[in-house]
Amino acid sequence: MLTGLRLQNIALIDSLDLAFDQGFSVLTGETGAGKSILLDALDAVLGGMQASAAARLLRSGCDRALIEASFRVGASGQRWLERHQLDDGEPELVVSREWRRQDDRLSSRSRLNGVVVNRQQLLELRPLLIDLTVQGQTQQLARPGQQRRWLDRLGGAELESTLGDVRRSWLHWQRCRDALHQAESDRLQLEQQRDELEALLLELEQAALDDPEEIAQLELEQDRLVHGVRLLEGLSALIGRLQDGADQAPSVLDHLLACTHELQLMQAMDASLQPWTERCVDLEAGVQDLIRSLERYGTSLDSDPERLAVLQDRLSLLKRLERRHGQDLAALIQQRDALRERQEAGGSEDLLRRLQEQELAARADRDQHNASLTRCREAAAQQLQTDLMATLRPMGLANVRFEVKIEPVDPGDFGADSVCFLFSANPGQPMAPLVEVASGGEMSRFLLALKTSLAKVDGSSTLLFDEIDTGVSGRVSGAMADLLRTLSRHRQVFCVTHQPLVAAVADHHFRVSKDVSAGITRSRVSHLRDTQERQRELAELAGGDREEAQAYAASLLDQGAA
Known part of the structure; x- marks a missing residue:
């Protein structure tokens, strides 16, 4: 879980130090107040932004900025740290990224527990710490292989083990194939040079070479x-x-x-x-x-x-x-012996025959493991279809249809399957790829349902949702709120939201506001611990400080407490 976040000179924030707890946390505030800055900061500190893009986070007029995030890591994260010799024995992992501007050049440095690390290491560790979901995440869904990777995560330990066998058999087949191709190339070259090589062997034999x-x-x-x-x-x-x-x-x-x-x-x-x-x-x-x-x-x-x-x-x-x-004479004797050995062993034809047999055996082993992986994916697909249908229907998608389409493709280290999520939200609408037909609101609900299913088998990271409830009705946002609260019983969940129904069920409520002092704009983050503070914020989300909004906010808090 994420336990703390410290920012210095990041965007509209001059200094901020927040502590977090388990459960469901929401961030609310007016548009432009800086809510997404916190998520951008987490994205940047975990390698999600290149130096040029991350430079936009640097507060105007400042030559130094810092983001520091503290995590309590799970078992998978602990294994990663031990494997990379970055475990310092402390219960918390501290990830930091610092920017410095010097001579109009901006540089950054990342650390894990005080040890300098590179971006690739951060990107490896990142999925074990946070899982960030934004509204309309079509780009991630369309990324090659992403839907297959999500399905594989749902397959659990059995699918993961089978996938490991697939990768090993694929690499072994690749080595056999490459050796066969090389032998075929060598044979062609030898055929072209056969007369020359035979003449060379005859010349060396006639010379009766013996002593170097x-x-x-x-x-x-x-x-x-x-x-x-x-x-x-x-x-x-x-x-x-x-x-x-x-x-x-x-x-x-x-x-x-x-x-x-x-x-x-x-x-x-x-x-x-x-x-x-x-x-x-x-x-x-x-x-x-x-x-x-x-x-x-x-x-x-x-x-x-x-x-x-x-x-x-x-x-x-x-x-x-x-x-x-x-x-020299020693090399000529060695070449003569090699030509003799090739001739005595049956030449390139015998070698080619052996390599062909090895490639066929490796291909059969590869295909056998691929078939096992396909069966595991088909079982995971059936489970995913059942889970998502049960989760999506209460969120205003009563007529939803969802299917995981698995089709054969050329083998690779991932197996021999392509995975495509097919979706239809309305009666009479044919099934089509999700990324092509889902609206923004439908995509939001789908991603929430998917991450809920993933959380059942993989609890290694904190879930962050950025305004995925945008564009949905009050009834649907209520269903999403219930799902987020249920999800937070097993995972730490953060959500940036404008929906009072979602904010009301949170265990922890943070308000992001913006003020201007002496011509300088600053963002502030307040942890709303008092019921009255939360009620006022919910009333703002519901439509203002009117009496009806206050009464509505109070009722939401009462329902949330119940």
Whole structure:
């Protein structure tokens, strides 16, 4: 329920702080006094106005404005806050929107419990807080899918669960369909490129690709073959210096043997030299092992010109493949394997066949859930027809006929049904879409009856009605008043009204007035708690301060109290 509303510098209101309670509340006052400003403020604070439109609410001459609404949220609203991590543990939710004008630029910022939020979040939360109905709400009724969404709300938990299954099966079918379409497109492309791809696979197979590092290894072997003579010369010099000596100089081994012999003599005189002697012996053994490794390397050196020619041809082939296809050897091997796998798996035809089977299965599952949803909607439609007929007839529509027409349409995430409300208010008048044939007064009564039916299954938000009783007779407004009062036993209800019959049955009465002081116009809102205050206001609605109007107002209050 809405527990409070605070306004600063909004339209004709400089400052206002109102507290609300459960039950039925009415707002009355002369035309132009500012009654609808309160509803506009609630609409704006909950994301209903874009920045440019909401700018009209800013009081003239002011650079700052504020709307703050307090709500006691229901279970669905609480779940939404928890899901978005906006629940601060307090029993009330505070929604605010502030405007500031700076350098001829107007900006606004919205908050939930002090946390900045965007307009999309507010629009998600809004239906869980308020449900605003205005007289002649043809535009909302004509909005695509709106009548279907209302019917779905009446279907309760079973329809909601079935609708969830429909959405999941629709998304699954979409994914299968998209995969099939992609495969069909790929197959067409592959058919166009088949000769090219087959030639590529043949070329890669003939190249006998195996090792991604083959080029590096071949280049290493090529360098060894090309520089074989120089390598042998260097090897001979190395072994000579290590083993045989050079230029009449002793070899490295000769030096190490002499060093070992000398250390052994010294060790006989000083035993602490033993570790150094052992290290020198290890060095001698290491040099001998190095000589043997160099000799083995020497035997591997080969200046075979035939082997070099074969090797260079292979290198040329591999590098030509890389240049032609713009890929390195590893990528070419991967592409060759993919082409092999496609060929071994039966190619695109086998893949296409599997995807066709998956799409057919997903389509059948989608259609099955759609059929279940249609049955749920048909049951909800029968209940809605019964409820609305019973509600509309006492409101001056004795001959009303109403029907929910459900017709098949192309499937979507909402199912495969279109929903249209058909209406006839007079005998002999054929049934036609409600938005085309209902008058303003008939539309008002229909919307009230519809919202009453919705309230039976969905009690998550406060109901606000803006002059929906305009243009109806006194008897009809009395029936509407009874319906509003009955509705307020289960939901918090607000109504802007000019009908004394409606205002008289309210639990709470707010009067909106306008005064001019020092050339400045201001709107005031008074909570009429005293019976005499309410009687005077009802008399004004009934026709003025005459004695008959006062007596009529008193009788209405007595009936309302009864």
